Amino acid sequence: NAGVTQTPKFQVLKTGQSMTLQCAQDMNHNSMYWYRQDPGMGLRLIYYSASEGTTDKGEVPNGYNVSRLNKREFSLRLESAAPSQTSVYFCASSASSGGYNEQFFGPGTRLTVL
Amino acid sequence: ILNVEQSPQSLHVQEGDSTNFTCSFPSSNFYALHWYRWETAKSPEALFVMTLNGDEKKKGRISATLNTKEGYSYLYIKGSQPEDSATYLCASRGNTPLVFGKGTRLSVIA
Numbered sequence: 005n006a007g008v009t010q011t012p013k014f015q016v017l018k019t020g021q022s023m024t025l026q027c028a029q030d031m032n033h034n035s036m037y038w039y040r041q042d043p044g045m046g047l048r049l050i051y052y053s054a055s056e057g058t059t060d061k062g063e064v065p066n067g068y069n070v071s072r073l074n075k076r077e078f079s080l081r082l083e084s085a086a087p088s089q090t091s092v093y094f095c096a097s098s099a100s101s102g103g104y105n106e107q108f109f110g111p112g113t114r115l116t117v118l
Numbered sequence: 119i120l121n122v123e124q125s126p127q128s129l130h131v132q133e134g135d136s137t138n139f140t141c142s143f144p145s146s147n148f149y150a151l152h153w154y155r156w157e158t159a160k161s162p163e164a165l166f167v168m169t170l171n172g173d174e175k176k177k178g179r180i181s182a183t184l185n186t187k188e189g190y191s192y193l194y195i196k197g198s199q200p201e202d203s204a205t206y207l208c209a210s211r212g213n214t215p216l217v218f219g220k221g222t223r224l225s226v227i228a
Contacts, residue, residue: 037215046220047162047207062215094161103150103211106164 006030008110010095016116017085025080025113027095033108035101036078037062038070040091041112047094053078054101085117120144122210124219131198132227138194139222141208145189149211153182153193156205156221165193165206198226 008029017023029036037052049062053072067089069081078097082089093113099105123142131137143151150169154162166175171186179196195202205221 039218044220047209047218049215049217052215060215063217101215103152103216104167104169106152106167107154107162107216109161109163111161 008095008097008108010093010110010113012113013111014114016118017082018118019086021085021117022081022083023085023115024082025093025095025115026077027079027110028077029095029097029108030076031097031099031108032075033097033099034075035098036072037096037098037107038068038078038080039094039096040064041094042091050080050093052101082115085115087117089115090117091115120210120212120214120217122208122217122219124206124208124222126222127220128223128225130225130227133198133200135198135226136194136196137198137224138192139206139224141191141193141210141219143189143191143208143210143217144212145186147212148186148189150216151184151186151191152209152211152216153191154207154209156207158204162207195224198224200226200228202226 011026038050039047051070056075095110096107098107153165156162168184173184205223207221209216209218
C-alpha cells in the first residue's frame with residue numbers, strides 16, 4: 005500500500021519553463037489537494053478536487069493549472085515557471101472534502117526556479 | 119480565507135516535561151479541526167480530527183481538546199520524549215477547504 009506518491013522528488017527549472025507534477029493515491033479517496041510550503045508561511049492550498057471530474061481554486065492558484073485525470077491521479081502544471089514558485093509542493097488526499105476525514109500527504113516535490 | 123493561529127511558534131522542553139500548544143480559529147461556520155505531526159524530512163501525518171465542541175482525543179501521550187464556541191484547541195504532550203520533536207500543525211475547516219496554521223516547532227532536549 006503506497007498511499008500518496010509524487011513525482012518528481014526534486015526539480016530545477018529556468019524561468020519560463022513548464023512542468024507537470026504528478027500525484028497518485030491508491031486509497032480510493034474522492035478528494036485530492038495540492039499545497040505549497042514556504043518558510044514561515046505554513047501549508048497553503050493551491051487547488052483541490054473534491055471528487056473526480058471537479059477542480060476548484062484554493063488560496064494561491066495563480067500561475068498553476070490542475071487536472072484530475074481519474075480518481076487516482078491529480079496533476080499540477082506550471083505553464084511558465086517563475087522564481088516565486090520556488091517551493092516544496094505536497095499532494096494530499098482524503099476520503100471526502102468535508103473536513104471530517106484526515107488528509108494523507110505525499111512525500112513532497114522540492115522545486116527550484118532559477 | 120479564514121485565519122488559523124498557532125502559539126507558540128517554537129518551544130524547547132526538557133525530556134520528561136509536559137507541554138501544550140494552542141490553535142485559534144474562527145468559531146463561526148465551523149466544521150472540523152485537524153492536528154498533524156510533521157517530522158523533519160517527512161510528510162505531515164494526522165494525529166486527530168475533531169468536530170464536536172468539548173471533544174477530547176488521545177493517542178498515547180498526546181491528547182487534544184476542542185472548544186468550538188470560543189474557537190480554540192489545545193494539544194498536550196505528557197512526558198515529552200526526543201522522538202516527539204517535530205512541527206505540530208493545526209488546520210480548521212469552515213466554509214472554505216482546510217486552512218492550516220503555521221505550526222508550533224517542538225524540540226525535546228534529552
